[in-house]
Amino acid sequence: MDSQYLRRTYVDDLGGVRLHARDKEREARPMHDLTATTQERDGPFFSDVVGGLSRVQKTLPCRWLYDERGSDLFEAITRLPEYYPTRAETEILADRASEIAEFAGEDAVVVEYGAGAGVKTELVLDSLCAPQGYVPIDIAEEYLLQTAERMASRFPGLWVRPVACDFVQAFDMPPGIPPGRRIGFFPGSTIGNLDRADAETFLRQMWRHVESGGGAIVGVDLLKDVDVLLRAYDDHEGVTAAFNLNILSRINRELGADFRPERFRHEARWNEADKAVEMHLVSLAEQSVAIGERAFHFRHGETIHTESSRKYDRTGFASVAAVAGWDLAHVWDDSEGRFCVFALVASDDASIHGFPAAA
Numbered sequence: 208m209d210s211q212y213l214r215r216t217y218v219d220d221l222g223g224v225r226l227h228a229r230d231k232e233r234e235a236r237p238m239h240d241l242t243a244t245t246q247e248r249d250g251p252f253f254s255d256v257v258g259g260l261s262r263v264q265k266t267l268p269c270r271w272l273y274d275e276r277g278s279d280l281f282e283a284i285t286r287l288p289e290y291y292p293t294r295a296e297t298e299i300l301a302d303r304a305s306e307i308a309e310f311a312g313e314d315a316v317v318v319e320y321g322a323g324a325g326v327k328t329e330l331v332l333d334s335l336c337a338p339q340g341y342v343p344i345d346i347a348e349e350y351l352l353q354t355a356e357r358m359a360s361r362f363p364g365l366w367v368r369p370v371a372c373d374f375v376q377a378f379d380m381p382p383g384i385p386p387g388r389r390i391g392f393f394p395g396s397t398i399g400n401l402d403r404a405d406a407e408t409f410l411r412q413m414w415r416h417v418e419s420g421g422g423a424i425v426g427v428d429l430l431k432d433v434d435v436l437l438r439a440y441d442d443h444e445g446v447t448a449a450f451n452l453n454i455l456s457r458i459n460r461e462l463g464a465d466f467r468p469e470r471f472r473h474e475a476r477w478n479e480a481d482k483a484v485e486m487h488l489v490s491l492a493e494q495s496v497a498i499g500e501r502a503f504h505f506r507h508g509e510t511i512h513t514e515s516s517r518k519y520d521r522t523g524f525a526s527v528a529a530v531a532g533w534d535l536a537h538v539w540d541d542s543e544g545r546f547c548v549f550a551l552v553a554s555d556d557a558s559i560h561g562f563p564a565a566a
């Protein structure tokens with residue numbers, strides 16, 4: 208994991224913000240100012256950026272792509288002709304609504320990782336029989352709170368408790384969750400952003416969150432023709448390029464850096480060893496960038512690796528899930544066989560779950 212910092216925010220009754228003890232000093236700030244905490248030079252954004260740009264292969268963790276503009280650009284990506292995953296997954300969730308409802312059972316509590324704008328959540332909550340609760344988890348707080356509010360008004364009586372945090376790090380479920388079978392929901396192939404070890408750690412944590420007998424619905428993008436994959440990450444309109452480059456503007460704005468985004472270009476690459484599409488920002492010149500006192504040097508053509516989106520085949524993903532304590536209940540795919548949705552059940556083999564609780 209890239210950062211030891213973890214901010215967790217539980218929103219009570221969608222009215223006020225209740226913060227963890229270690230965040231007490233921030234309690235006085237209004238809700239929308241929470242993002243401003245990333246400006247701190249000792250904050251998680253700063254340490255990730257400085258740490259990532261200090262490596263031989265410069266990197267920026269992809270979670271920082273999602274500030275407000277980045278989240279808007281990602282929503283625009285999901286509507287692009289080249290970006291098939293969202294459409295394919297939405298088709299599956301809509302077509303399989305009754306099977307999903309049966310799988311989840313009555314009175315389910317949906318725990319969504321990386322909730323974003325929550326478009327697919329509505330589909331799933333609509334399919335379910337009397338869902339009791341919804342716990343959206345996301346690091347992009349503005350979107351998270353909007354989504355939580357929308358779901359609360361769209362599904363009256365639903366218990367909604369957003370958790371603002373980076374879900375790949377260890378954290379506990381908020382208190383007061385209504386009884387009912389917990390269903391982890393991890394759509395969008397976001398699991399593809401994690402390497403094998405982190406995917407396994409994530410799946411173990413989700414197991415701990417839903418507890419033995421709980422379920423999970425996980426969207427996974429499938430291996431396919433490399434040209435099709437690359438086009439999905441390098442569209443004609445340049446929306447993905449803008450999404451990728453936006454991280455430089457965010458670093459400028461929030462950390463006072465002097466990146467010149469026009470001196471970088473977006474590139475999508477296939478990494479055959481990792482079976483992943485990678486996004487890079489390629490330096491168009493030899494240049495130096497300052498962040499506070501620090502300077503980072505770029506050779507002409509040197510890149511910053513900003514995201515990996517790993518692609519799986521069905522058996523490959525099922526075996527990662529199995530190692531983390533999940534039994535396979537269903538695999539559904541779209542009509543063109545591009546994407547699949549796994550329905551998993553948390554096995555009760557306690558021996559593989561020595562997972563430590565969050566500190």
Ligand code: AVJ
Nearest residue numbers: 284395396397400440447516
């Ligand atoms: C939201 C992480 C699943 O990897 O396909 C889209 C993000 N990046 N285009 C993905 C993304 C470039 C997306 N995920």
